[in-house]
Amino acid sequence: MHRIVTETGILDANEKLAVENRDCFREKGVFVVNLMSAPGAGKTSLLEQTILRLRGDYRIGVIEGDLMTTCDADRIRALGVPAMQITTGTVCHLDAQMISRALRSFSLDGLDLLVIENVGNLVCPAEFNLGEDLKVMVFSTVEGAEKPKKYPLMFHEAAAVLLNKIDLIPYAGVSLEELCNNVREVNPEAGIFPVSCRSGEGITDWMEWLIRSIEAARRSR
DSSP states (O other): OOOOOOHHHHHHHHHHHHHHHHHHHHHHTOEEEEEEESTTSOHHHHHHHHHHHHTTTSOEEEEEEESSOSHHHHHHHTTTOOEEEEEOTTOOSOOHHHHHHHTTTSOOTTOSEEEEEOOSOSSGGGGOOOSOSEEEEEEEGGGOTTHHHHSHHHHHHOSEEEEEOGGGHHHHTOOHHHHHHHHHHHOTTSEEEEOOTTTOTTHHHHHHHHHHHHHHHHHHO
């Protein structure tokens, strides 16, 4: 019996397409964020807060990934921002090929920032390079302080980890200090931002970090 290993081949093929995507993004001068989280952590709410604060200074576009529906893309369009929905059916992540196909009908012309909101899943999206400049993770604090150690991959891959729903911590019995320490143990280099998309607490620190990242990329190109 011969055992066929397919995972490496799939990731290798994805990486080649991701390089092509990245070349396209850089040619257009677009900074790209791959926004990841488990379902319900608050990616779209964070994205709405980010758009409201940035749209006066940066031209923003969004690609949404979900198993079904266009709900999130509709929310983004309501803010006056171009958004395209990718429905993946049963696939629990976006990959470079999906983004490449989307770019055939989603124009990058005139954009400064493209946010790709990945499918809600705590593991798979972190495995696939889309050609982005940064991976950013949103984590719901009420899910527990132990999750960075139990599901380390996404925390490890993220350049920034936003710990959302801090307004609910008093009701959830979660230690924010322990959670932050666990994130740092998995990824000592990540920016950590406790935030509440409901109250707006902590969003300014996240915005300042994102703007610095965008401008640093501009200077290096």
